[in-house]
Amino acid sequence: MAALLLKRLTLQTIKTENTCIRRRLGKYVVQKTALAEPSHIASAPRPSCLIHAEAFSTEDTQDKREKKKKNETAFRNVGRKINERIIQVLDEKGNDLGPMHRANVIRLMAKQDLRLVPRDPSAQPPQYQLMTGTQIYQERLRLRGMERAEPKPGPTLTKELTFSSNIGQHDLDTKSKQIQQWIEKKYKVQITIKKGKTTEEPENKMEEICNQILQTMPGIATFSSRPQPIRGGKAVMCVLRSLSQKEENACRSALGTQRGDALNRGNGNDGASNALHQ
Structure with missing residues (x-):
């Protein structure tokens, strides 16, 4: 009897432990699933947001680079970075020094403490001018003043x-x-x-x-x-x-021609009348 009772207690203990293990495993699986699903849903839109922000910042950076490059190519000091082997050189007073090798130009810049700025890069050979730092500063101020004075184009209303x-x-x-x-x-x-x-x-x-x-x-x-x-x-x-502007110039020319013809006709009539009186 004692052995039978001990056997039943052992079986009941094993069943109870299995039930507890199953419950704990079930809760663990449910918790893992619940945690995994929200993280998957929440992380879905992140790549698109990050990609969009990165593209926007890239465009802004590219626009800034283009504006900076445009300003630099308009009027800048090239220093010793002369891409062409032979260039046409003007001195600081605007006098033509003729074609010169870039090595000679660099030596001249170092000797007279001058800077080199492009004047007509599309010419053959390209035209550059030697200028002082003060001249470059004054020229930049003049160009800025001209840009501000120009009317900004806008939509025609x-x-x-x-x-x-x-x-x-x-x-x-x-x-x-x-x-x-x-x-x-x-x-x-x-x-x-x-x-x-x-x-x-x-x-x-x-x-x-x-x-x-x-x-x-x-x-x-x-x-x-x-x-x-x-x-x-x-x-x-x-x-x-x-x-x-082109139409205005043509119209002024036409009006000037008409006025000139009218004056010539008037002078001709006056001359004819004077001849008749004589």
Whole structure:
């Protein structure tokens, strides 16, 4: 009896230990799974964020390098790093010293304590100038002043103006002055002229008004888009813009030629009348 009872106690102890081991293993597996899944989910977006940030910083660095390189190539002291074997040299006063070997140029720089700056690298041979440190500093100040004085190009804005073909002459003159002010400020002006409802008018009256407005601004504006019918012929639209520098020069030349011809004709008429009086 005692042996049987001892055997049962041993079996029960073994079952209890197995159950505890299974429970502990189950909890351990569940905990490992729960910890592994969130870490996997949380770490998923990290590579994309890191890659994106790295690409952005690379672009910024590249832009800075390009700006720095542009500024350096504009006007800089090349020192002793002369890539070409033979170069055209100007002295500090701008006098041409002729083609020189780079070794001779380096010796001249060391002897007179001068710097070397590129003037026309695309020439054959490339042109450089010897300058003092003060001259380089003053030249950089001058170039910066020129850059600040230049107007920065921006997007061309468009002004819109709509009125009826029944407009009176006084109102048309007022609108023409407003359009001219916009054109002088480098705006584009979109003009829409609607056909009058109560009066009978020629078919081309709306186009004539557009041409009339343009004629009030000789040498200032031209058509960016010529008058064309819209809304089934119930309106006409055109776009005016300011003249380019090339167009302004051509217009001034044409106006000068016309004035010269008019003066010549006037002098010729005066001469003819004087001859008749004699």
